[in-house]
Amino acid sequence: MKRNTVAYIDTMLRYYLHIDPDTLDDQRWAETFMQLADIRKRELQSSPR
Numbered sequence: 001m002k003r004n005t006v007a008y009i010d011t012m013l014r015y016y017l018h019i020d021p022d023t024l025d026d027q028r029w030a031e032t033f034m035q036l037a038d039i040r041k042r043e044l045q046s047s048p049r
Contacts (some may be wrong), residue, residue, distance in 0.1 A: 009033050016040070 010021040016036055016046075021029055 012036060 013019045013021045013032060013036060015030070019032060021032075024032060031036070
């Protein structure tokens, strides 16, 4: 699934943030992905085990 990394990230941006990645320039796309990665990391850390 992760073979095409950009497409995978685009799908995550759509699914989790409801953002159309095609509307973002490269810099904003990268920033938004990093924010999503941080959100997901924090969710995992705060979830009960």
